[in-house]
Structures are given as C-alpha cells and as structure tokens.
Amino acid sequence: MLESYLREKRSQKEILLMTHIVLGYPSFSQAYRIVEAMVEAGVDLIELQIPFSEPMADGPVILNANQSALAAGSSVEQCLAFAGEVCARFEIPFLFMSYYNILYKYGVDRFAAAMAKAGIRGAIVPDLPPEEAEDYLKAMVINQLAPVFIFSPNTPDQRLQFIADHAKGFIYCVARTGVTGSRTEFSQQLDAYLNRCRRATKLPLALGFGVKDKADIDFLRGKVDIAVIGSQTIRTVDKKGVEAVEGFIRGLTL
C-alpha cells in the first residue's frame, strides 16, 4: 500500500521528496535518464505526467513540456510502456498524473488495469473532483491503486473531510491559488492552512505548487510529509540539461 510505504519512509526521514516529469519530454530516453538521476539523488516517489493537449491547471513551464512532448508524438501507449519500464527497474513508487480525458478515452477500467499491470501505485487527476469520480474510484479500488485527491487553501473544512474520505495514499495540498510554476510565499499563512489540512485527515500530506529550492523545503519540514518539486526540475533541464538534474535534487535535501 502506498500509504504504508510513505509512513515507513517518513519514520526514517523528516520530509520526503516527490518529483515530477512530463513523459516524452524532452524525449522518452532523456526522461528515462531524468528518472534515473532522481532515484540516484534519493527522491522518495515520482509523478509521471501523461501529456494532454489542454492542461488547464498547468503554468507555462509544464504547459510547454506537454506541448513539446505531444508534438514529438508522445502517445498514451508509450507512456504506459515507459511506466512499466521504470516501475520494474526502480524500487520507489511511481504515480501517474494526467487530466481525466486521458483516462476516460482509454476507458477508465482498462486504464486502471493497465496502471496496475505497469506497477504504478496511484494517480493524481487535477480536473476530477470526487463528485465526478464514481467510475474512477471503483476502478482504482478494484486495482488496489491510490486515488490521490487535492486540497486547496480555499476548500472549507467540511469539504476537506469529504475529499479525504475518497482519497488514498496521501493528499496533495496545493500551496496557493494559481497554476503550477509561479512563485509561492512560504509564510505563516501557509501554516494556518496546513493546520486545517492536518486536522481534516490522517493521510500523509504533500505540498506542491511553487516549491523550488532548499529554503522552501526547509520551511516545510515538520509541517508536511512530502514536498513536491514540479516545474523547477523542468526549468533545470531546459536551462542546464539532463546532467544537472541529480545535482539539483541532491541540493534540495542536503
């Protein structure tokens, strides 16, 4: 179970690190090397984003990665094959992240079975609220996969609990309003929100959106279980190449 893996890991480390890549960006072979570098640098779990033509919740960096991957011909079948490879090769858990149409078009039941077969442990689908997730939740349960849901700072307390009731594995707390990749103020205000999240669920908490360096992660120590690094890895790859990934990740948790 994803949750027990995270608890076990968490008992050894003060904060866990989840990183993110867009499948097929800059290419599948480079994506593989990025995963390798991340594992080598000690990340605890990785989010594999299947590119979608309408990534509504993503900012310019991840949006561009989605478009480039699609322009280069990244297909869902290739993404599933890639997932199968990395799950077989590396010990850490992998999750899918994508928009719901990717699952829906594939067939939600068929997609969940394919995820399980590849060795994927769960999924994050930002445009699928629990209210619309009946088929998805059924398929995830049958295949023993963790449906990760999202908390946001403007989610009322009662709804935090409603969401947590449908979630497994962990909860993804978005740090602020807005899309991925822009700046986040790591401040006292964030503390109040994280306290609300903590009260709403016993599941491990991840925090993402705007986490970019060691200072941000240090701020989150003791407040959440998992820090999520998204756009910043892609920026590093764009500016300095795949070789720079391992050093960047190591620098985060020194």
Next chain:
Amino acid sequence: MNRRGYYGGFGGAYIPEILTATFAELTREFDAAKNDPSFWQQYRDILATYSCRPTPITFAENLTEYLKGARIYIKREDLNHTGAHKANNVIGQGLLVKRMGKKRVIAETGAGQHGVATATMAAKFGFDCTIYMGEVDVERQRPNVFWMERLGAEVVPVTDGTRLLKDAINQAFRDWVTNMDTTHYVLGTACGPHPFPEMVTYFQSIIGREARKQLMETEGRLPSRVYACVGGGSNAMGIFSGFFADPVQLVGVEAGGQGLETGRHASRLASSDGSVGIAQGYKTYFLQNADGQMKETHSVAAGLDYVGVSPILAQLKESGRVRFETATDVEVLDALSLTMKKEGLIPALESSHAFVQAFKEAPTLSRNDIILINQSGRGDKDIFTIADAFSDPSWKKFISKKATKYHA
C-alpha cells in the same frame, strides 16, 4: 454524489479543487437571480435601452421569391449593440458580477464578438477587463481587437496549442484559478462546467422567447423549421429555447470548413469525427484523437472554430430533438453574397452557416411553410476575411495605399 448540470450523459463540472468554492458561489447567485422576478425585468430593461431589444424579425421577401419555397424570416441578433447575440449573455453575467461584488471580468473570444461585448459591458459597469484571444484569431479579427483595446480592455494574444478559441479558454481558466477572489470569468457560450451551459442558455433564451411571440403576432402560426449556426451553441440554444415545446424542426449548422472529407472542419455533432470526451471542465462531443488529444479545427468563421460543443446540444442530438448539418466555407460565402444582394443584410460568417442550410431546404418546402433563421451577428467584423475571399480589387488597393502611408 452530486450529479448537477447533467443533460443525459453530458455536462458536469470537471473543475480543479481551487475553483470549487467559486463555482458554488456563482451557482448560488445564478439560482437566486433566476428566482428573483425583478432580475429578469432588470435584464430586459437594460437590453431594451442599451442593446435594441426586442430585436425584430425581418421577412426576407426577395429571398422567398427567389427560392420559391417557404416564407423566410430572419431574427435580427445583428442589431444588438456590438453586432451579435453575445450582448445578451454579457449583460446577464455582468448583472451577476455586480451582485457578487466582483470588480474584474475576463473572457475568451474567437471571432472577437464576445470580447467586444464583454469590453462594453465592463466599461458600462465599471469593471477591469482582460480578454484572451488565440493568436490566429487576433490576426483574422483585427477590427474587433482594435475596439476591445479602445474600450479599455487588455487583449492578450494566446500563443499556446492551436492558438484558437479553445486555447483562449484554457488561458482564461488559468487567469481565473489565480484571481477568482476579484474576478468573474464571463464564458461566452453554452459550454464549460455547470452552471455555464444552463446560465448562458438562460440569458440567450430571450432570442427564442421574442421570436416565437413575434412570429405569432405577424403570421399567427409557428415556423416549420428554425435554423441556427453552432459554435459553442449559445445562439442556437437561445433561439431553439423558444420552440422546444412546439412541433417545430430545429436545425443546428456546424462549420464544414473545407469539407468533412478533408478533415479540416469543426463539426463535432453532424460529422462522424466527434467522440465523447471530457475537457475544459465538461463532458461532450469533441474533435479528438484516439488518445483524447484535441485536434486542430478549421472554419472560415472564427466563432465556429472550436473543438467542443454545448453539452445540452449533445443531448438534444442524441434524443433526436435537434438535427445537425454542416456548411462549407465556400457555401457560406455564396449564401452571404446572396443575402447581401437580395436583402441588403450582412450576416456574420458564423451566422451565414445557418443561411446555407435554410437556402438548401427552403425550395423543398411549400409556400405555406415558414422558416426562421437566426442571424446571430453582423458581418462588418469580417471585412478583412470577406474581402480576401472575394479578392476584392478596390479594397486591396485601399489597404496597400494605407500601408504605404503608415510606412512613410
């Protein structure tokens, strides 16, 4: 679980968590307004004094003579302020924005009509205004960009994806998830997450309510068929709303672009190329590939150049209540020419799609039949596209002269 906003299997609200509270507020406000009889009165009064409502129906006597079939009536949404039915929707949503106490509006636009309408509403009600518009549409609808900017709106060209209407919608959503506390997103058509399809239809239903009453007054009977072009579906839903309970055939006309067989079109319902999917917050027929990636669409009419379609129309297609047809770019220009020459009317390229199908069917009907065409907008905005299509020599000369002057 909450199944609000479904029409058969279509619709829903596939929204990121960060917008859930915003949608709850909007739905609450819309429900309250709907149940407040003074709201519709206020809405009608503003449209009457600001936007020429009720817009008339025009009997197209010369076209009727020429086609030798059904009596052709035209509902004149082109006579709205800013030249299209879009005014109805923006005034309605503008009143809701006031009730919610927000100070800024954003919108997507394809043809630029919805953008211009939103910009006028923002100026009138004192809101800040940002309009997202695909780069391709900025190029082909330049006059509307000029007006939006003059009206005080910021126009942001969208360079992502296909650089068309759908990409402008994504960008508007990205703005909204950042600024929802101060900002309302004035979606321009009967698409998107609940409550937008219902809400936009509600405001546009003024078209059908008026048209039905006007026909009963002038002809004393109902039309046999009603024609409307279908982009996102708001003008079609608007006029169809007046006739759902009647024995009237409803015909939606989509963009056939360069012909269905070329794949370069925007027909989600009439062609067999559309399939059910979930994107931009709702479930409907989309033009997408087997992986669920949205395809590039094509139409001479920017306002019809869109991958999705109203979930309400998707349901009405499945139930058979509305029939869907397509008109090609070439047919559209012919119908536009004919309408100008015979009636002195200048329908928008979008609206001209409805005329194409009506002209095909009118001669097959009897002289006792009445048909009604929704002229959703006026063609002035399309001057560059239409001049190019007709390769108009004196216009070209004028533009070159103008360009030389700017370079001097």
